[in-house]
Amino acid sequence: MPFSTLGLSPHIQRSLRKSGYTLPTPVQEKVIPLVLSHHDVMARAQTGSGKSASFVLPILELWSGRVGEGKAKIKALVLTPTRELTLQVAEAFETFGEFLPRKPKVVSIIGGESIGDQLYAIQQGCDILVATSGRLLDVVKKKQMNLSHLEFFVLDEADKMLDLGFSEELELILQELPAQRQNLLFSATYPPKMVAIASKITQNPVEVTFESEEPTVESIVQRVIEVNNENRGPLLRHLLNTEKWEQVLVFMANKRAADNIAAKFKKYGFSAESFHGDLLQEERNYTLKQFKTKKIRILFATDIAARGLDINDITCVVNFDLPRSPADYIHRIGRTGRAGKSGVAVSFISHEEKDHFALIEKRSKIKLDREQIEGFELTGTAPVKERGPEPVKGKGKSKKDKLREQAAQNNGKRV
Numbered sequence: 001m002p003f004s005t006l007g008l009s010p011h012i013q014r015s016l017r018k019s020g021y022t023l024p025t026p027v028q029e030k031v032i033p034l035v036l037s038h039h040d041v042m043a044r045a046q047t048g049s050g051k052s053a054s055f056v057l058p059i060l061e062l063w064s065g066r067v068g069e070g071k072a073k074i075k076a077l078v079l080t081p082t083r084e085l086t087l088q089v090a091e092a093f094e095t096f097g098e099f100l101p102r103k104p105k106v107v108s109i110i111g112g113e114s115i116g117d118q119l120y121a122i123q124q125g126c127d128i129l130v131a132t133s134g135r136l137l138d139v140v141k142k143k144q145m146n147l148s149h150l151e152f153f154v155l156d157e158a159d160k161m162l163d164l165g166f167s168e169e170l171e172l173i174l175q176e177l178p179a180q181r182q183n184l185l186f187s188a189t190y191p192p193k194m195v196a197i198a199s200k201i202t203q204n205p206v207e208v209t210f211e212s213e214e215p216t217v218e219s220i221v222q223r224v225i226e227v228n229n230e231n232r233g234p235l236l237r238h239l240l241n242t243e244k245w246e247q248v249l250v251f252m253a254n255k256r257a258a259d260n261i262a263a264k265f266k267k268y269g270f271s272a273e274s275f276h277g278d279l280l281q282e283e284r285n286y287t288l289k290q291f292k293t294k295k296i297r298i299l300f301a302t303d304i305a306a307r308g309l310d311i312n313d314i315t316c317v318v319n320f321d322l323p324r325s326p327a328d329y330i331h332r333i334g335r336t337g338r339a340g341k342s343g344v345a346v347s348f349i350s351h352e353e354k355d356h357f358a359l360i361e362k363r364s365k366i367k368l369d370r371e372q373i374e375g376f377e378l379t380g381t382a383p384v385k386e387r388g389p390e391p392v393k394g395k396g397k398s399k400k401d402k403l404r405e406q407a408a409q410n411n412g413k414r415v
């Protein structure tokens, strides 16, 4: 089904052609007509599915049809969990709004950049606001923004927002919005917390789900390499020299590890950088741009990069450190093999990680062969777990006992 049958204007179709979008993705095919016919929508969709365009295109279409004359008023608000996703969504509005009779004024509101500049941009006229919740609340508190004309509210990656503990901020923002509006909610998973929030936000939403929840994963070759922890760095260098990987995203357990290894790889002559939440926003934007334009080959990142990053050309994702949860595994490897391209995802495991990886496989319903690479073979045996004596039922303190003890200790202290 081509884009031309979805009810989008020739102006928007022109921008689609310019961006090389020939056919809509399944999410777009379902969501665009629903939004155009003014429904609230709740869609189970993840990054890589084309979900951004599925709300950006019809919002632009409806907005453009009734924009009218005079100063811009905020008609659409999109909330996202990360700064990167905010910037990507704002860019999508600009890209697809390029040929409209009146181009939309799009403002992004994110932390790490000057709030004064952002307020100024809003006051100069803003049609579409894309924001992270914390900074948006700071702006709302300044009482210099009028949201009373709002017609569209989008919550993108709702599950991730709630995971990150943004539910209170979200509630406060909802209080600022006019009751009459069209709501669109996107989430990769539907945990109970998300469903509860969804029922507050949307009114009789049309629910959109897809038979395959992980549409991107099939195009990814997943490899598991057994290697001792101290040999992971040398092995990665060996693979970078021998495999034909162009752009490589390497996941590290924490920010320090990402910084350290990036510095080491630079010393070895690789074009590498670290990417994590402690960097200034400008540094993050700059590094990302360098990576997208292939000036940097290797990005050592923490999980902040696992969601939302819109980079289509990552040839390989490496789990240098394993992710904590099976869901994170899928999100991480989903950074490669995007937009119809194929990709490789490599996980390094040592004795200590074997059980954890087996659990990831079980939960993700996959079973992968273990490889060893010549010169980097896994040696030694799994460390024996130190076990204390088995607890004897009835001998230890019960939860109630502990609470009583605590209460006795606090007695008179008024904690």
Ligand code: AMP
Pocket: 020, 021, 022, 023, 024, 025, 028, 046, 047, 048, 049, 050, 051, 052, 053, 310, 311, 312, 338, 339
């Ligand atoms: P998203 O899930 O919105 O993050 O989109 C994933 C990637 O797919 C982005 O780089 C989009 O530019 C790209 N994309 C989305 N829809 C299409 C489409 N219909 N045709 C080609 N590329 C697309």
